[in-house]
Amino acid sequence: MDFEIKQLQRGDLKKIVDIHIKAFPGFFLTFLGPGFLKQFYNSFLDDNQGIGLVAVENSKVLGAIVGPLQPAGYFKRLLLRKWYAFCFASVGAVLKNPKVIKRLFRAVFYRGQSPQDGERSLLSSIAISPDAQGRGIGKALVMKWLDVVRAKGGKGAFLTTDAEDNDSVNGFYRNLGWKLESAYKTPDGRKMNRYVYDFGEYEA
Numbered sequence: 001m002d003f004e005i006k007q008l009q010r011g012d013l014k015k016i017v018d019i020h021i022k023a024f025p026g027f028f029l030t031f032l033g034p035g036f037l038k039q040f041y042n043s044f045l046d047d048n049q050g051i052g053l054v055a056v057e058n059s060k061v062l063g064a065i066v067g068p069l070q071p072a073g074y075f076k077r078l079l080l081r082k083w084y085a086f087c088f089a090s091v092g093a094v095l096k097n098p099k100v101i102k103r104l105f106r107a108v109f110y111r112g113q114s115p116q117d118g119e120r121s122l123l124s125s126i127a128i129s130p131d132a133q134g135r136g137i138g139k140a141l142v143m144k145w146l147d148v149v150r151a152k153g154g155k156g157a158f159l160t161t162d163a164e165d166n167d168s169v170n171g172f173y174r175n176l177g178w179k180l181e182s183a184y185k186t187p188d189g190r191k192m193n194r195y196v197y198d199f200g201e202y203e204a
Contacts, residue, residue, distance in 0.1 A: 002057060002135075003055050003056060003057040003062055003135070003137060003140075004055070004056055004057075005053050005054070005055055005056075005140055005141060005144045006053065006054055006056055007052065007053060007054075008041075008044060008045060008052030008053055008054050008064065008066065009045075009054075010042070010045055012054050012061055012064070013038050013041055013042055014038070015061040016037075016041050016054065016061060016064045016127065017034045017037045017038050017041065018034075019061065019062075019063060019064065019127050019128070019129045020037055020041075020064075020125070020127040021034065021037070022129065022130055023127045023128060023129065023130060024127065040125075041064070041066060041125075044066040044067075044068070044124075047068070047074055047077060049068045049069045049070050049073065049074045050066065050067075050068055050069075050074065051066065051067055051068065051069060051121070051145060051148050051149060051152070052064065052065070052066040053065050053066075053141055053144055053145055053148070055128075055132075055137045055140060055141055057132075061129075062128065062129050062132040062135075062137050063126070063127060063128035063129060063132060063137045063138065063141055064125075064126070064127055064141070065123070065125070065126040065127075065141040065142065065144075065145045066124050066125050066126075067121060067122045067123040067124040067125070067145065067149075067157070067159075068121065068122055068124065069121050069149060069152050069153075069154055070119065070121070071119075071121070071122040072119070115158055115181050115182070115194065115196055119155070120154070120155060120156040120157050120158045120196060120197075120198070121149045121154040121156070121157045121158075122157070122158060122159065123142070123145065123157055123158070123159040124159075126138060126141055126142065128141075138172065139172075139176060142173075142176055143176070145157075146197060146199075150199050154199075155198065155199065156196060156197055156198035156199055157196070157197045158181065158194060158195060158196045158197070159173070159178070159194070159195050160192050160193065160194050160195075161173070161192065161193055161195070162190065162191070162192060162193070163183055163191040163192055163193045164191050170193060173195050174195075176197075177197060178195035178196065178197045179195060179196050179197070179198075180193055180194075180195055181194045181195060181196045182194045
């Protein structure tokens with residue numbers, strides 16, 4: 001492996017935001033702008049429950065993964081501390097399209113749609129630079145992130161991703177041992193899959 005996985009640092013934020021924008025053009029969080037994305041990734045540095053990692057090669061950030069160890073408590077604290085910062089950072093997007101306000105509030109107040117059968121850590125986001133695809137960076141970040149969750153006492157993890165027109169991403173997680181737990185629709189009709197990874201169940 002010609003890259004290494006390190007803990008997320010504040011100096012990585014601008015590079016990660018740039019990667020996210022390039023990796024997810026047309027997605028809602030990207031539309032909200034770099035200010036919103038910076039607040040999002042920065043939140044995992046401001047709370048001791050945040051878990052953030054970056055893949056680095058010769059000081060160049062290739063990708064990042066973030067998520068809270070305990071989603072419910074994490075997002076509650078985040079809202080108390082940073083709701084104004086998220087709202088301020090998204091003013092530009094709201095001015096461009098006032099109709100996004102409802103969806104914006106769902107993004108800010110999102111608590112992870114946790115499965116009903118037990119508390120798990122949430123893999124909130126993973127972004128890989130488009131010019132670094134195909135090198136195993138995504139797999140390395142996911143598996144290292146799970147290692148950190150396990151080391152901190154987590155019982156497992158979950159994530160949500162689009163169910164339609166997203167075969168490669170769904171296949172990626174299934175190949176890493178994630179299990180499809182359920183499917184649901186968001187309030188705006190977006191079909192989502194929820195995957196879980198419970199330690200011990202899928203590991204040799």
